[in-house]
Structure formats: structure tokens, C-alpha cells
Amino acid sequence: MKGVVPMVETVASIPLAVNENLNIQKRRLKHGKSKTRLSLVTGTHGDELEGQYLAYMIGSYINDNIEQLNGIVDIYPALNPMGIDSITRGLPMFDLDMNRVFPGTKDGTMVEVICSSIIDDLIGSDVCVDVHSSNIFLKEMPQIRMSIPTAPTLLPYAKMMNVDFVWIHESATVLESTLAHTLNSRGTKTLVVEMGVGMRITKEYCKQLYDGVFNLMKELGMWSGETADVREPIISEGREVGFVNSDAAGIFVPCANFGDNVKLGDHIGDVVDPLTSKVVEKVLAVCDGMIFTMREYPVVYGGSLLARILKMSQNGGDTQ
């Protein structure tokens, strides 16, 4: 039989009230002499599932081709297993977003203890890839996000990942309690991937990232197998992002497509009122550029995000 026996380790285990433990698990795939370590982390938000299929695909392929691995691949499919199991974005029964609790602490609440154990386990990886899939409201083009201070270090690795887009954003104090910020600030290079939409699996995006992960492994000298050519991402550096928010309440019906290049003022959708059968808001593009985020969930309030548009670069093209 081809493949290897899965080596599953428990990163954190906390007894729950009735006859059950909360276990955070990882699978370690190891071959060859190299100690180079790639960690693939996902499932922090229980409603984001794209990473589940990606974790399966990568683990499965390495499993069948273990001789081509020279190093260590750790796969953490579910940092928030109870959330995934109960379709809950955060940790059930805990108010704070798990990705606002890092680095955690050993003598804090249960979630802080778990976060602390996760960080201890991930520290020392050569690269960590933290896969998210937006939320149930928005669909995202495969992209990597990073803050301006981390970009000089991370951008070369992001370009290896076969994503369409790299969004370099301002750093915000509140984001200092994310997994990625914690790891990056402690010297473990961590790439945050956003792709697809919550509660769904988009196979084409998973395949795109799968190619990116193997390319990254090849570049890190961990993978000797065949890899696919990767695309050059559009980089947001020096370009603004236009946010299209609803001003009305109703049902959003888009008429533009995800990935479309639009002009300022182009009609990209309507907010309609099912009771009066009126269009309550004609939604227009706020700038020239490419739509990289699009609303999936139709019910909207004033303020609901409908789309994000990456503005064209100075020379008008999508230069990379």
C-alpha cells in the first residue's frame, strides 16, 4: 500500500464539562534529512471551510509521494474544532474572536491557554501558511494579506503562492492579537491567505492554492516533485482599495462578476425591496479597478459591504 501511516499529534487538549476533550491536532509529514518546516494552519473561524479541503489535498498528495519530501510539513486543519463542528465562527461560548486572543497565556481562560499552546507549537516553522475563507457574507479572490511592516519579508514568499492578489494594508493595533502578527513578530514568517467564501468549498481555489503550496515547498528546497507554474499576483502596493458599502437595506442582487474590471460609476448591482418591489439603491463602482471581493449573502443593512475594488495603478493597467 502506497503512502505513510498518518502521524497525528495533539497540540492542546482541554477537558470539557461532560465526557469529552477539546483536542487541537496536527498531522506531521516528515521525510529526508532536512529540518525545513512548513506549517499549514486553518480552521480558526468555524464558518470558514476552504482550508479543510486544501489540508486534505496537500496531506493526501504528500502521503502518496512522501519520497519527494525533504523536510517537515505540519498540517493543523482545525484550530477551532468545536466551531467547525457547530457552524460557529468563534469558539462556542466565548465572546472574543479566537484570532484576537493570540498569543494567549498559560494562566488565562481556556481559549488563551489553547492559543498559547498553538503558538508554542508553530514557533520555529520556516514558513507558516494561515488559510482563511472570508465569512459567509463575502467571497474573496485567492489572495494573501500582509501589513506594511511585514511586506519586505513576506512578499517574496507570497509571490510563490499562486494567488491572484497580494493586499498590503496598514497595520492596526487590534490586529496585533492575530495568529499571523504574533508569529511574524516572533520571527516565524506567516502568510495569511483569504480565498472563497464561508461555509463552502471552492475546488478551483483549493487547487490554485495547492499548486502554490507545492511551489513554495519547492522554493524552500523541501519538494523535489513536479510543480505547476504559478501566476504572478497583482500587488496592492501604492494602490488604494475602494469599498462599496450598501446605504440602503434590502436584498442585494449583483450584476457584475467577481474579477471584473470596472469603471467609476459602472452599475454593479441593485439593492431591492421585496415588499414594495422597488430598487432602493442602484449600486455603482466607487473607482476604476478590479472587483476582488463580492457579497454572496443577499440580505443587507445600511453599511453592509458589497464589494471591494482594487484601484488601477497610475499607468492605468494591472501592472504586477
Place this chain on the structure above:
Amino acid sequence: MKKNILFSLKSPYREQLDIIGFKFGHGKKSLAIVGAMRGNEVQQMYVCSRMVQELKKLESKDRIAEDTEILIVPCVNYYSMNIGKRFWAMDNTDINRMFPGYNLGETTQRIADGLFSMLQGYEYGIQLASFYQPGIFLPHVKIMDTGFTSPNIMKDFGLEFGIIRKPRPYDTTTLNYNWQVWETKAFSVYANATDEIDVKAADEAVNAILRFMNNRGIVSTKTPPGYITEILDESKTKQIQSDSAGIFFRNTEIGKKVERGNILGRIYDPLDGELIAEIRSPVSGTVYFVYNSPLINSKTVCFKIIK
């Protein structure tokens, strides 16, 4: 008293959300009090409604200082309260993690922005706060240590303890933190309960706020004598974690003095009833937080003791 709509938001399927504020007095913005920002903060709303009653009486007796305006916002997120949710009904975001808000942003950012624009410019701000875990606190007042609000002002509430909290990154989007950035001296008052009404604790919170207002010259009123407040750093309090999981019984109450080694609680196996663990106090002091759910996971903070 003037009852005003501070901010409105249209809903696709419900009546418009109107955030109501009650204004007392006239002139310089002196004090704003905010109650429920989450849908289960019933006690916080109740304390504010009691403050409205008290201020109506004081206003009718001309006991509000001249050139002084007081604003009370009892309930921000009644949309969630009416359907039994804690956070914003549509996307489960927390309005109290959206400050200072953004008028072109997401829905709860817009609510925070609309509310915050009405809360700015006051000399003092009081938020009736709740904790993110099931449990009850000894009524106390807390400030976030941004360097702006002097901890000694907490003594004017006359509560037993005034606690200084060093802000963490996730605190920087709360009302309390942003109030201080915009130069309002901000306090969080913990009135024991959250999703149930504790009248005794509400009485204590109302008296504490009235005492504060009287001591700061905002109103002239008599209140029962308060404590000489002990001011302390939150990091100096002792958090006690459970090391086991099961059915939780506590042997102590908030406000009780305990000695090192006292049994604070017990955990029993939920299926066979065997005693699994006794939780003993590692320090002597006053219990100021107790976990109050019948089931407990391991590594849950179940007691906090002020040494």
C-alpha cells in the same frame, strides 16, 4: 428631560432601529452614561433606566448643576435583545468592538460612529459593562490605563474596589478606550449581573453613579455612605483556573473574605457524581469574581481574588 433619537438605522425586515438618549440639564457636556450594547445586557439597561428615574426627580427639584448636561443611553442594541442574541443579529459582530466607528463602513461600524458622535465632548463617560464569560462580579469600577483618566477619580464612586486595566490590543476598539482617546474621562461600572436583573447590585450601581455625580459637582444629592475605594492594578489580582471539568459548585460568594487554602468550589463528574476536584484559594483576600454556570471546562477562570 428630553428624549431624543441619537441614531437610526433602517432594517430590511424590521422597524427602524432608533437609539434613544435621555438628556437632562443644559449647557456644558458633563456626563454620558451608556447601558446595553449587547443583547443580553439587561442589568446594564435596567441600571440606566433607574438613572433616568433618579435624574427626573433631581431635575424636578432643580438639583442638576448649572451649565451641565447629562446624557443617558440605556440600550443601544435592542435589536439583538428582542431576539435573544448577544451580538448584532445579522453578522454577530460586537458593537463594543467597533469604536470609534466609521460612517462609511460596515453596519456596526456605522452604529458605533453614529453613537460615538453623540457621546463625544463629555467630560466624563460611564459605561455599564459586562464580562465576556459567564460569571458575576462584585460591583466595582474600572478604568483602562491609557494615561488620560486619573485612577483616583474612581474613588468618587465609593465602590469597594477601583481596578486599573492595562489595555490589550483587542481593547483598543471599545467605547471606553476610544472615549479616552477623544479626551473623555471614561469608567466602566460592573453591576454584578448581565442577563438577569439583580436589584440589590443595581441599587449599589445607581448609588455609586449618583455619588460620583454628587462628588464631581454634576448634581446635588444624598446617597448612602460608600466605601473608601481601594485602587489596584488588575494584574495584581489572582485568577484561579479550574484544572478539571464537570459540574461546578461554588462554596463562596462575591465579596466574601477568604483565607489561603479555603475551598472555593468543587467539581463533580457529571455522569457518576464522583468528586473530581476541590478548588482552593492560593491566596487570602476578597472574592470579586465567581464563575456561575453549572458546567465548567478545564482551564476556565472560575474565581478572581483581590489579595
